[in-house]
Amino acid sequence: MTGIEILLLTAFGGVLFTCFTGRISSSLRNIAAVILSIVLVVLVALLYDKNGETVFYRGFFGIPMVLRINTLSWFFAIAISTLGCLSVIFSLGYMRDRKNTSFYYSMLLLVNSAMLGVVFSGDMFSFFIFWEIMSWSTFLLISYNRGPAVGAGLKYIIMSIIGSMAMLAGIISLYTVYGTLNIADLSHLVLSSSTPGHQIFLLIIFGFAFGIKNAVVPLHTWLPDVYTEAPSPFSAVIAGMLTRMGVYGFLLIIYVILGAARSLHTGTIPGFNHILAWLGAITIVIPTFIAMLQNDAKRLLAWSGIGQGGYMILGIAFGTNLGVAGGIFHTLNHAIYIVLLFMSVAAVQYRTGGVRDLNSLGGLIKKMPVAFFGALIGICGLIGVPLTNGFVSKWMIFKTLITGGAPFLAFAALIGSWGTILAAYKLLHNMFLGQLPERFSNTRQSPFSMKLPMIVLSFTILLFGILPGLPLKVINNIVVSFGFGSLDVSLWGIVSETGMLNTINLFAVILAGLAVVWLFFRIGARAVPVNQSDNYAAGAAVPGDRYNYTVKFYDPLTRTISPYLRDIIDSLYQKIAVFTGCVCNGIRKIYTGYIGNYIMYIVLFVSLIIIVQMVWSPW
Amino acid sequence: MESMVMHTIELLVSPLLALLIGIFFLGLSRKIAARIHWRYGPPITQPIIDIIRLLSQKSANHGVAFNIGLILSLAGSLTIVLFLPLGRIAPLSDSGGMLVILYLMLIGPLGIAISSGASANPNASIGVSRKLLLSMGYELPFLLVVLAIMTAYHTTSLTEMVSVQQATGWAIVSFPLVLSGIAYLMILPAMLGVRPFEVVGAPQEISSGPLVEYGGPYLALATLQHAFALFIGVSLFVNLFLGGAANPVFFFLKMLVVFSLGLFVNAVFPRLRIDQAIRYLWRWPSLIAFAGLILVCVTGR
Numbered sequence: 001m002t003g004i005e006i007l008l009l010t011a012f013g014g015v016l017f018t019c020f021t022g023r024i025s026s027s028l029r030n031i032a033a034v035i036l037s038i039v040l041v042v043l044v045a046l047l048y049d050k051n052g053e054t055v056f057y058r059g060f061f062g063i064p065m066v067l068r069i070n071t072l073s074w075f076f077a078i079a080i081s082t083l084g085c086l087s088v089i090f091s092l093g094y095m096r097d098r099k100n101t102s103f104y105y106s107m108l109l110l111v112n113s114a115m116l117g118v119v120f121s122g123d124m125f126s127f128f129i130f131w132e133i134m135s136w137s138t139f140l141l142i143s144y145n146r147g148p149a150v151g152a153g154l155k156y157i158i159m160s161i162i163g164s165m166a167m168l169a170g171i172i173s174l175y176t177v178y179g180t181l182n183i184a185d186l187s188h189l190v191l192s193s194s195t196p197g198h199q200i201f202l203l204i205i206f207g208f209a210f211g212i213k214n215a216v217v218p219l220h221t222w223l224p225d226v227y228t229e230a231p232s233p234f235s236a237v238i239a240g241m242l243t244r245m246g247v248y249g250f251l252l253i254i255y256v257i258l259g260a261a262r263s264l265h266t267g268t269i270p271g272f273n274h275i276l277a278w279l280g281a282i283t284i285v286i287p288t289f290i291a292m293l294q295n296d297a298k299r300l301l302a303w304s305g306i307g308q309g310g311y312m313i314l315g316i317a318f319g320t321n322l323g324v325a326g327g328i329f330h331t332l333n334h335a336i337y338i339v340l341l342f343m344s345v346a347a348v349q350y351r352t353g354g355v356r357d358l359n360s361l362g363g364l365i366k367k368m369p370v371a372f373f374g375a376l377i378g379i380c381g382l383i384g385v386p387l388t389n390g391f392v393s394k395w396m397i398f399k400t401l402i403t404g405g406a407p408f409l410a411f412a413a414l415i416g417s418w419g420t421i422l423a424a425y426k427l428l429h430n431m432f433l434g435q436l437p438e439r440f441s442n443t444r445q446s447p448f449s450m451k452l453p454m455i456v457l458s459f460t461i462l463l464f465g466i467l468p469g470l471p472l473k474v475i476n477n478i479v480v481s482f483g484f485g486s487l488d489v490s491l492w493g494i495v496s497e498t499g500m501l502n503t504i505n506l507f508a509v510i511l512a513g514l515a516v517v518w519l520f521f522r523i524g525a526r527a528v529p530v531n532q533s534d535n536y537a538a539g540a541a542v543p544g545d546r547y548n549y550t551v552k553f554y555d556p557l558t559r560t561i562s563p564y565l566r567d568i569i570d571s572l573y574q575k576i577a578v579f580t581g582c583v584c585n586g587i588r589k590i591y592t593g594y595i596g597n598y599i600m601y602i603v604l605f606v607s608l609i610i611i612v613q614m615v616w617s618p619w
Numbered sequence: 620m621e622s623m624v625m626h627t628i629e630l631l632v633s634p635l636l637a638l639l640i641g642i643f644f645l646g647l648s649r650k651i652a653a654r655i656h657w658r659y660g661p662p663i664t665q666p667i668i669d670i671i672r673l674l675s676q677k678s679a680n681h682g683v684a685f686n687i688g689l690i691l692s693l694a695g696s697l698t699i700v701l702f703l704p705l706g707r708i709a710p711l712s713d714s715g716g717m718l719v720i721l722y723l724m725l726i727g728p729l730g731i732a733i734s735s736g737a738s739a740n741p742n743a744s745i746g747v748s749r750k751l752l753l754s755m756g757y758e759l760p761f762l763l764v765v766l767a768i769m770t771a772y773h774t775t776s777l778t779e780m781v782s783v784q785q786a787t788g789w790a791i792v793s794f795p796l797v798l799s800g801i802a803y804l805m806i807l808p809a810m811l812g813v814r815p816f817e818v819v820g821a822p823q824e825i826s827s828g829p830l831v832e833y834g835g836p837y838l839a840l841a842t843l844q845h846a847f848a849l850f851i852g853v854s855l856f857v858n859l860f861l862g863g864a865a866n867p868v869f870f871f872l873k874m875l876v877v878f879s880l881g882l883f884v885n886a887v888f889p890r891l892r893i894d895q896a897i898r899y900l901w902r903w904p905s906l907i908a909f910a911g912l913i914l915v916c917v918t919g920r
Contacts, residue, residue: 363739365684372684376733385729386722398718402775407766407912414721414766418758421725422751425732433684433736434744493714502714509701509711513694517840521690524673524836527680532739534679536831549741549748556894557752 002054004067004120007043010036011113015106022102030092033105037085037112044081044116047074053122053184063175066122066182071477072256076119076241076248079332083240083339084112086453090343091233093449094350100144107141108234111242118245124171124181127252131167131245135160138242142230152225158577159222163212170205173198183256191259199258203272206253214246215306216313217283221570227302232346235298239305239342240335247312247331250276251324251482260319261483269319276317281409283310284416290565291423293558297345297356297431301338304382304423307416308334314413315397320404321484322494325475326396332471333389333464337381340457341427344375347446347454348431358426359551363436363532367443372432374454379424381461384417386506389464392472395501396494422554430550435532437548466507467491629710630701636708637700637854640871641846642666644853648813648882655886666846670839678835684737689833689840692730696847699723703854704778706867716776717769720855721762727848728754731829731841738832746828749893750819756900757809763908764799767915768859771796777858784862791860795918798911800860805904807877809896810852813885818893853878 014036022029053068088108095101114137117130135157143153175181177198178189190199208219215223223243227235254260260269284307291303312334315327348364348371349356365372381390394417401410445451464471469491476487488495492504533542552558590601612618646663653660680686701711702720728750735743768790769775772783784790791800809816819828833841857863857873864870891899 365737366682369683380729383725383729384722385725386719391722395718395722399775402718402766402769403773405770407770407916411762411766411912414762415759418755418762421729422755425729425747425751428733429736429744429747433733433739434741435739500713500715501719505711505714506698506719509698510694513697514690517690517693517697521686521836521840524675524839527678527835527837530679530681532681535738535740536742536826537740538742538826547741548739549744553744553748554752556892557755557897560894560897 002052002067003043003047003050004069005054005056007040007047008067008113008117008120010043011040011109011116014040015110015113018109019102019106022105026101029102029105033088033109034085034092036109037081037088040081040112040116041078041085044074044077047077050074063125063181064123065126067120067126068122068184069120071474071481072248072251073119075328075332075474075478077116079335080112080115080119080241083335084108084115084237086339086343086456087233087237087240090236090346090450090453091231093447094233094346095231104141104144104231104234107137107144108237110137111141111234111237115241115245119248122183124174124183124186127183128164128167128171132164134242134245135164138238141234142226142238144231144234145229147229148225149229152222152229156222156226159212159219163209163219166205167209170202170209173201173205183252186257187259190257194258199269200272202253202258203269206249207272207276210246210249210253211279212246213243213249214309214313215243215283216246216279216309217286217306218569220283220287220306221567221573223306224299224302227305228296228298232298232342232349236339236342236346239301240339243305243309244312244331244335246309247316247327250313250316251328254316255324255482259483261324273317273319277314277406277409280310280313280317281412283307283313285310285412285419286565288416288419288423289561290567292419292426292554293562293565294423295358297348297358297361297427298342300358300423300427301341301345304420305334305338307420308338308382310416311394311397311413314409315393315400318397318400318404318406318409320400321479321487322396323400323404324482324484325472325479325487326393326400328475328478329396329468329471330390330393333381333393333461336457336460336464337378337388337390340374340454340461341378341382343450343454343457344371344378345427345431347371347374347450350450351443351446352440358430358553360437361431361440362434362548362550363432364440364443365432366436367440368432368445370451370454371446372428374458375428375432377458377461379428381465382424383421387462387465387503387510389461389468391465392468392494392501392503422557426553430553434550435548466503468503469493626710629708633705633708633710634697634700636705636867637703637850638843638846640874641843641848641850642670644849644878645842645846647878648885651879651882652886655883666842670842673834673839673842674836676835678837679832681738681832685734685832685837688730688732688734688737689837689844690730692727692734693840693844693847695723695726695730696844696851698726699851700847702777703851704781704858704863705854706864706870708867709778712776712778716774716778717765717780718775720777721765724851727844731844735829735832740832742825742827742831743829745825746819746821746831749821750829752893753809753812753816753818753896753900756897757806757904759901760802760806760904760908761810763905763912764803765859767796767799767908767912770912771915771919781858781863785865789860789862795911795914796860798907798914802904802908802911803856803860804880805907806900807852807856808881808884809900811849811881813881815884815888815891816896817885817890818896821890849878850874853881 018033021032051070053066055064055066057065114130114134121127139153139157143150212219287303288307291300294300312327312331315323381388384390384394398410469489472489476489480486493502535542645666650660650663732747772780790796812819830841853874856877861873
């Protein structure tokens with residue numbers, strides 16, 4: 001039994017075990033879930049720098065089902081298990097007084113296990129099976145809250161099934177053409193004997209499946225509802241890793257199976273990549289601008305999450321070593337800060353009794369300092385402020401685009417970044433800054449189980465921002481395994497052909513600057529702490545409880561741009577869905593349930609056939 | 620060893636010079652505006668006197684984020700200066716190029732935004748909201764301008780852009796880049812936050828916006844931050860379009876010319892509304908900058 005088999009057995013066995021202990025006692029189940037998720041992190045960490053594959057089942061029509069591990073799968077696996085673990089810990093507090101928690105925990109762990117299965121799959125068949133387990137268990141958990149959540153879940157699963165069917169068609173086509181589904185074998189076979197036509201078919205059909213999962217515009221419409229309606233710690237998992245399985249899929253099809261970096265630069269792949277890059281650019285710009293119009297904290301994060309997905313696609317599709325590395329790094333970074341942001345919003349939601357409407361919150365900074373700090377670091381990462389991880393990966397992507405001679409793609413990426421500032425500041429301001437409304441004056445701090453994951457994640461964001469070499473060394477190995485040239489990565493920076501980035505210098509300078517300014521500030525006279533109502537109001541009395549500016553925060557801009565930013569695609573899909581519903585309803589009316597009617601159908605059909613035979617005699 | 624010492628001296632000198640120039644510009648702007656309005660105006664050293672006086676005054680404190688945001692903002696501006704070539708002084712230019720500067724330029728406004736947001740005064744929030752909207756307005760053409768230059772010179776390093784211009788002539792007089800230069804000049808008042816784009820401060824409307832709750836040392840820091848922001852905005856233009864300079868003196872003279880242009884606009888124009896400002900910024904400057912970028916792409920091949 002190899003390490004991966006033990007890992008997956010533990011993961012899936014643990015799901016059953018958690019479900020079982022839930023019958024006995026809920027605290028026992030909580031402990032089991034936490035320990036299990038920590039064990040998974042340790043097991044994945046132990047597999048570092050291992051390569052290999054094992055056949056774990058031969059029974060299915062003689063297709064061997066294979067598990068394999070390499071740097072790419074390890075990289076995704078460690079992110080999945082760590083973020084999953086933090087999410088489980090966060091759920092301890094968040095889910096405390098809810099019903100059906102056994103179901104919640106086992107589904108959360110099942111989603112994580114299925115994602116681990118996806119990244120460790122060595123053949124497309126087991127990939128598909130784990131992919132389906134992942135989609136279905138996600139669907140069940142999205143609908144956990146009932147009400148509008150059921151609709152969101154349905155939307156998700158319908159789009160997911162469409163994607164899966166496309167993927168199944170692709171897998172069948174791979175099997176009929178090459179006679180194997182093993183990914184390692186496929187990558188050799190495709191490289192030596194594929195036709196451009198088949199390549200483009202594979203790219204489009206798999207691109208469709210993974211594009212739905214990664215929410216690339218115009219396949220993004222499931223995402224805002226799902227992120228908003230799912231239980232918040234699970235929203236974090238969906239936003240952090242589950243959506244990014246699409247990125248893993250794109251890497252798998254473009255760079256592993258089709259081997260784009262090695263020899264197919266002359267085939268159809270550059271054309272596909274070009275279109276994909278532009279889709280990525282559109283995915284950055286439009287959702288980011290939609291994000292700043294949102295008034296629901298989770299929905300705002302959801303739309304900015306779609307936008308961030310665009311950066312990953314853009315980096316990966318551009319197809320240079322710096323760009324692909326940037327895309328992969330951004331996947332990790334995005335996972336870290338979006339999980340942190342969802343946790344921060346969830347903490348506020350938990351303490352304010354489920355409020356996530358940005359118009360009614362405000363001034364929570366003094367009540368929930370840790371959540372504020374988490375949100376602050378999180379939005380800094382989201383924007384890409386220097387010294388956070390998001391900056392490094394964005395720098396890599398911009399650098400690639402500019403030196404690669406694509407200034408318009410770079411423009412889309414940069415302007416998306418500036419749009420993110422508006423959305424992110426609105427989130428931070430409307431929740432934590434400004435005046436505290438009277439009804440939240442008794443809000444307490446978040447419990448320790450919520451603070452711990454937030455602190456860990458904030459620390460990681462700064463760590464990867466100051467020493468980006470830690471993850472970049474692993475990412476460099478991935479990029480090299482695709483067949484690209486190696487990047488010149490040191491612990492604190494990147495040297496590319498046309499300029500470098502040195503984050504430790506940046507860190508030292510900002511630290512020194514802070515010290516100088518702080519000293520200067522200390523020289524001045526002391527300031528007197530005052531109450532929030534002790535404010536300058538131009539001579540008028542400060543009105544209690546309503547002296548806040550949150551509603552219509554960007555009204556002048558909103559009025560200008562909102563007519564252009566309706567989700568046309570979503571309403572198109574809705575219309576298609578309604579139309580399909582009508583057609584199916586019409587068909588259903590045929591089945592009346594009376595035997596006589598069915599006999600009449602048969603008689604009519606037979607007589608129609610007889611008439612056809614008598615008149616044209618085709619048979 | 621020699622170079623180490625020089626490097627350290629540069630690290631210390633460059634922010635000091637920037638600060639001096641920035642404060643001088645603050646004083647100068649009041650003087651020139653006064654002369655245009657047929658007033659006598661305060662002495663040119665008035666900002667220094669004000670800063671010293673403010674440091675000794677008491678003020679109101681609205682909590683930790685109120686302090687840290689402001690300190691962070693000033694430290695961020697100080698850091699940018701080290702990345703900008705000032706004459707030949709550019710102590711940190713090998714640690715990151717134009718992209719780092721672009722992103723460091725976020726720290727200043729973001730720090731002020733957090734600090735004044737924490738002050739719990741709606742006037743401050745309105746000011747920050749306007750600041751973000753205005754920056755959205757001018758960043759669109761500004762990014763197009765910067766991309767045009769980076770594409771034309773095939774580099775993201777600001778020092779390389781300067782040295783190319785010193786060898787082949789200023790960017791503002793070379794053909795496709797002249798459009799980008801014009802676009803930059805058109806948005807420069809918005810970047811410096813002077814009239815007609817003085818929507819953020821707007822003393823008569825929203826009591827100086829983000830600055831409303833600052834007093835004493837806080838206001839001193841905010842003034843210094845403003846001085847740095849003036850320096851950064853103008854010196855970026857000099858570096859990108861006027862070929863930098865061989866030494867700090869010429870650099871200062873070029874900055875003075877550019878800044879005076881901004882002052883003359885400032886002194887005679889009334890204030891736009893924020894939506895008018897965005898509409899203006901997204902129309903002509905953006906179109907010109909866009910045309911500039913396309914021409915650079917076409918002629919660069």
